[in-house]
Amino acid sequence: MNQVGVETKTEMVTVYIMGQAYKVPAGLTILKAMEYAGFRLTRGVGCRGGFCGACATVYRLPGDYRLYADLACQTPVRDGMYLALLPSTPAERKPYDLRKVKPGGETLLSLYPELARCVACNTCTKACPQKLEVMDAVQAALRGDVAQVAELTFDCLSCGLCTLRCPAEIPHYHVWQLSRRLYGAYLAPKAEHLRRRLQEMREGKFQAELDRLMSLSKEELRELYKAREIEPE
Amino acid sequence: MNRLVYFPGCALKDQAQGYEAATLAAVQALGYAVQELPRWNCCGTVYALAQDDLMRHVGPVRNLIRAQEQGATELLTLCAMCYNTLSRSALFVRNPENLRRINAFMDEEEDYRGGVRVLHLVQWLAEIGPERLARAANPGLQGLRIGAYYGCTLLRPKEVAVDHPEKPEIMEGILAALGAEPVLFPERVECCGAYLAVTRPEAVRLRVGSILLSAAHHGAELVVTACPLCHFNLRERRPLGAPRLPVAYLGEVLAWALGTQPIPEEIARTVGVRR
Numbered sequence A: 001m002n003q004v005g006v007e008t009k010t011e012m013v014t015v016y017i018m019g020q021a022y023k024v025p026a027g028l029t030i031l032k033a034m035e036y037a038g039f040r041l042t043r044g045v046g047c048r049g050g051f052c053g054a055c056a057t058v059y060r061l062p063g064d065y066r067l068y069a070d071l072a073c074q075t076p077v078r079d080g081m082y083l084a085l086l087p088s089t090p091a092e093r094k095p096y097d098l099r100k101v102k103p104g105g106e107t108l109l110s111l112y113p114e115l116a117r118c119v120a121c122n123t124c125t126k127a128c129p130q131k132l133e134v135m136d137a138v139q140a141a142l143r144g145d146v147a148q149v150a151e152l153t154f155d156c157l158s159c160g161l162c163t164l165r166c167p168a169e170i171p172h173y174h175v176w177q178l179s180r181r182l183y184g185a186y187l188a189p190k191a192e193h194l195r196r197r198l199q200e201m202r203e204g205k206f207q208a209e210l211d212r213l214m215s216l217s218k219e220e221l222r223e224l225y226k227a228r229e230i231e232p233e
Numbered sequence B: 001m002n003r004l005v006y007f008p009g010c011a012l013k014d015q016a017q018g019y020e021a022a023t024l025a026a027v028q029a030l031g032y033a034v035q036e037l038p039r040w041n042c043c044g045t046v047y048a049l050a051q052d053d054l055m056r057h058v059g060p061v062r063n064l065i066r067a068q069e070q071g072a073t074e075l076l077t078l079c080a081m082c083y084n085t086l087s088r089s090a091l092f093v094r095n096p097e098n099l100r101r102i103n104a105f106m107d108e109e110e111d112y113r114g115g116v117r118v119l120h121l122v123q124w125l126a127e128i129g130p131e132r133l134a135r136a137a138n139p140g141l142q143g144l145r146i147g148a149y150y151g152c153t154l155l156r157p158k159e160v161a162v163d164h165p166e167k168p169e170i171m172e173g174i175l176a177a178l179g180a181e182p183v184l185f186p187e188r189v190e191c192c193g194a195y196l197a198v199t200r201p202e203a204v205r206l207r208v209g210s211i212l213l214s215a216a217h218h219g220a221e222l223v224v225t226a227c228p229l230c231h232f233n234l235r236e237r238r239p240l241g242a243p244r245l246p247v248a249y250l251g252e253v254l255a256w257a258l259g260t261q262p263i264p265e266e267i268a269r270t271v272g273v274r275r
Helices: A030-036 A105-111 A113-117 A123-127 A134-142 A146-152 A161-165 A172-187 A192-202 A207-215 A218-226 B017-029 B055-069 B080-092 B096-105 B121-128 B130-136 B170-177 B201-217 B228-236 B250-258 B265-271
Strands: A012-017 A020-025 A056-060 A068-071 B002-007 B032-036 B074-077 B117-120 B145-148 B181-183 B222-225 B247-249
Touching: A012 A030, A020 A030, A056 A161, A068 A161, A105 A113, A105 A134, A105 A146, A105 A172, A113 A134, A123 A134, A123 A161, A134 A146, A134 A172, A146 A172, A161 A172, B002 B055, B017 B032, B017 B247, B017 B250, B055 B074, B055 B080, B055 B096, B074 B080, B074 B121, B080 B117, B080 B228, B117 B121, B121 B130, B121 B170, B121 B250, B130 B170, B130 B250, B145 B170, B170 B181, B170 B250, B201 B222, B201 B228, B222 B228, B222 B250, B228 B247, B247 B250
Parallel strands: B002 B032, B002 B074, B074 B117, B145 B181, B145 B222, B222 B247
Antiparallel strands: A012 A020, A056 A068
16 A cells, blocks of 8 residues: 555566465565565575675576576566575685786686686676676686786676586686786786875875874864865865 | 788787787788787687587687678688687588587577688688789798698698698798798608697607607708697707707798898897898
8 A cells, every 4th residue: 555545556476486486576676575475585695785796596587498697686576487596606716825826827727727628608608697708708817818807807796606607617706806816916007106105104204294183182173174175076 | 901800819819929929910011901809719729529519619619700790701810729620610510400509509699600711821821822922022031941840730630621631832832932942841740749748748759859850851940830839849848859940930930021020030040041
């Protein structure tokens, strides 16, 4: 009932969760539909905002052979959907010392030799809820282009759907994380202005001003704050 | 300017970067604009021989689709292994049933229609023609005695061979047009040992030793190859006492001949280039 005295009917759809039919209100996300149906989710759920990658899920639609993959918190239910609980995709993260590894293909392939099993089937790309070019990133990793891998996987949430679907059993999200770390540590242009500023701070350039602020009373600080320079809009 | 759509392959972006740079500059000097495929994946590296291994053809055929998307009817490769894998997969999907199954699997791509010819650098240069190469060859190769080494993947199986699988002369023709003196040697069609370089380097050393010895005995001052794996083995997997013959890529020699790249000092010294 939305308005006083006016009875409206919520439109309901039927979804199948682990093979069991449930009627749930249309417009719910897969995550909320599961909770509406009575599942209490303690794993496979996180931020509910499409950022954390915890609620990776797969589903099918009636009359369609494709197995779709998406985030349960971002995908509205549709009538006839086949749903499942998918808590996480196990994958081993290999240990490494970032200070000792080189930013190249040898590092990626020696830690994750299964990369070389890629047959370019593109199943990973089809599974990505972030619409990343996952297979292109595997291919870039194979030819040692760490910068390209970091670029292509910048928006990866580590949801693990590509890793779950990969016939070559590649642990993608660990390879991406390693690549981004290598990129940050060795390949990204160094922030020269930051280095200069840190040098100035070490040399005490700002010490007098800092000492003055520390000597002020709370009232004086408040006045100073109010009178601060604000960039024009 | 004529457009040439190009598939690099992993080796050309890694160990064989010099081969790529030299070749592409030379090809451009011949009047062709080289356009690298905007997206490409590994060729597959080794052609799958299992009859039912459809999955292994998906990667190579996807590259053919990328070429098709660019409106290309020819796809240039510089790597002999990529040439072999891609052209054999192109043959595989000439069978309509194979093509149908591959296209059904790759439902996210446009269907492959079968119209892309995979072309290796040696074929492309041969088709440009010796007259045109000779005209462009300045300073030329000045009578350098070069043994062309073919290895396996440009010649076998015969369905994809760039020339006669046992008596090839296609590279010799190119080298002669560029001003070299080609040296025929029987081991030019033998296997270099290929990827046994990783698991059985000693087996590779035996192969490399007899190839280099044969080239040297027939008077070669330089061995030229068009395959990154042969190149690696011929240089890095030599047995003790092997002839100190320099080894270069066909594309590098082309660049020297066209003057887009100078002959490296160490090779000029070894072979005593007549300047």
